[in-house]
Structure formats: C-alpha cells, structure tokens
Amino acid sequence: MAVLAESGSNPDVDLLYDINGLAKDAPHWFDRVMEYVGEYGILLGMVLLILGCWWAGRRRAGEDAASSVAALVWAPLAAALAVLVNVPIRGFVERPRPFRTHEGIEVLVSGKTDYSFVSDHATITMAMAVALFVANRKFGLVGIALALLEGFCRVYMGVHYPTDVVGGFALGTAVALLLSPLAMALLTPLLKAVERSPKGAWLIRARGTGAGAPVIPGARQEAAASERDLAA
Numbered sequence: 382m383a384v385l386a387e388s389g390s391n392p393d394v395d396l397l398y399d400i401n402g403l404a405k406d407a408p409h410w411f412d413r414v415m416e417y418v419g420e421y422g423i424l425l426g427m428v429l430l431i432l433g434c435w436w437a438g439r440r441r442a443g444e445d446a447a448s449s450v451a452a453l454v455w456a457p458l459a460a461a462l463a464v465l466v467n468v469p470i471r472g473f474v475e476r477p478r479p480f481r482t483h484e485g486i487e488v489l490v491s492g493k494t495d496y497s498f499v500s501d502h503a504t505i506t507m508a509m510a511v512a513l514f515v516a517n518r519k520f521g522l523v524g525i526a527l528a529l530l531e532g533f534c535r536v537y538m539g540v541h542y543p544t545d546v547v548g549g550f551a552l553g554t555a556v557a558l559l560l561s562p563l564a565m566a567l568l569t570p571l572l573k574a575v576e577r578s579p580k581g582a583w584l585i586r587a588r589g590t591g592a593g594a595p596v597i598p599g600a601r602q603e604a605a606a607s608e609r610d611l612a613a
Contacts, residue, residue, distance in 0.1 A: 396543045397479055397486075400536045404487040416489040419534025423527050424502070427509045430527070431456050434513060434520040439586050446585045447576045451568035452516035455561060460508040463556040464501055470552070471496040479542050489538040500541045503549025506531040511557040528553075 404412050435453050439446070476498040480486040506528035514521025532546035575581040 393542050393544050394479075394483065397483070397536060400533065400543070401479075401487055401539045404489060404537055404539065412487075412489055415534055415537055419502070419531065419538050420490055423506060423531040423534070426527055427506055427524060428457075430520055430524055431509065431513060434517050438517065439584075447572040448565065448569045449516060450585050451565055451572045452512065452561075454568055454572070455564045456509045456512035456516070456557075458564065459512045459557040459560065460505040460553070462560065463504045463508040463553045466556060467499055467501060467504055467549075467552060470499060474498045476542075476545070478540060480539050486539040488540065490540055493540050497541055498545045499548035499552055500532070500535050500545040501549070502535055503528070503532045503541075503546045504553040506553070507550045508553030508557045511554050512561065515557070515561060 404415070407415075431453055435450065438449050438453070474496065476496050478493050478495075478497045480488045507525070510521060510524030510528040513524045528550065532543075532550065535541040535546055536543055572585060576585040
C-alpha cells in the first residue's frame with residue numbers, strides 16, 4: 382500500500398521536520414537523554430506508575446478491591462493486545478520509517494528496519510494510560526501525560542511521523558476502552574478468587590484492611606459489654 386506521507390509539502394512531514402529539527406540544535410547529552418526516555422524510560426515509568434497505583438490502592442481497599450485490581454491488570458494486557466492488533470495494520474499500510482523516505486532527518490536510534498505506522502511505543506503507553514485512567518483518574522492523568530511525551534519523543538528521535546503517533550494513540554485508546562467490559566468480566570471473578578485465597582489475598586488488599594482486617598483482641602468483648610450497659 383502507498384505510504385501516507387511522501388512529500389515535504391504536507392503538514393505531517395512539515396511537523397516531522399519541525400520537531401525533529403529540535404534534535405539538531407540540542408546538545409548531544411540532551412539527545413542521549415531523549416533517546417533513553419523515548420525508547421525505554423517512559424515505558425518503565427508507566428510500569429512503575431501502575432505498580433504505584435496498585436500499592437496505594439491495596440492499602441485503601443474496599444468492597445470493590447478485586448475489581449480495582451482487575452482494572453490495573455487489564456492495563457498491561459490491553460497494551461499487549463493493542464500491539465498484536467498493530468501487526469496486521471503495519472503489514473497492510475507498509476509505511477517506511479521517515480528517515481528512509483526523507484533527507485535531513487536526525488535519527489537518534491539506529492537499527493529501525495520495520496514499518497512506521499503505527500507507533501508501537503505510542504500504542505503501548507496510551508493503552509496503559511487509558512486503562513489506568515479507568516481504574517484511577519489521578520494516576521491515569523499522569524499516565525496520559527507520559528503517553529503524550531512518548532509520542533513527542535518518537536518524532537523528536539526521527540523514527541516516526543506525527544500521524545504514526547496519533548494512530549498509536551487511537552489504537553491504544555480503542556483497545557483499552559472497547560475491550561474493557563469483556564476484560565473486567567473475565568478478570569474480576571479471577572481476582573475475587575485470589576482475594577479469598579490465604580496466600581493470594583495480599584495481592585488485593587494490604588493486611589489489616591477491608592474485609593480481611595483482623596479483630597483486635599478484646600474488642601469483641603468490649604463491644605458486647607457496651608451493648609449490655611446501653612440495654613440496662
């Protein structure tokens with residue numbers, strides 16, 4: 382299939398040159414930082430953000446603790462599924478990387494030989510961010526900000542067109558939202574079973590919280606005595 386951008390006269394290519402041109406004027410150390418952040422750092426940040434949301438949530442676990450954890454489990458699963466969906470899309474569009482089609486592109490990461498549309502990195506980060514937003518809006522907003530930064534980095538690095546990134550955002554969002562009801566229907570019963578398990582309950586709620594909270598010694602007797610005093 383014909384590529385989506387062949388000429389520098391269209392806005393997609395113009396924006397590519399504008400953003401990637403920043404890499405030519407930036408110090409070498411800054412380009413190395415952007416390379417690491419865009420290739421690995423933000424993906425790692427998304428994983429840590431999801432783990433942080435899980436850790437904070439299990440300490441405030443309520444009756445819906447299992448469904449909350451199920452929503453977090455769906456985040457990386459949504460990202461993995463979105464990447465699988467992207468495989469046939471890339472093969473159908475067959476869009477070369479921008480540095481293969483256009484001259485003067487500053488490429489910060491070498492060895493990219495696969496097709497460009499859509500961006501896997503943008504797809505993964507946005508899928509996780511949207512799924513995280515469904516589970517927890519505060520953490521989700523941070524995740525969406527990281528996903529947007531990831532998209533900027535991919536263009537800055539010269540390995541994607543802006544529309545590759547936009548396509549990745551759309552694909553990740555679609556998979557995370559459209560398949561969320563099915564995922565929750567499958568994952569929630571599984572996590573509830575884990576919650577009932579003595580060995581797996583810690584994955585759902587911290588010790589001493591929610592339904593699994595231990596009874597304080599003497600508290601039951603004190604409560605009974607108070608009831609007798611009120612009755613008298």
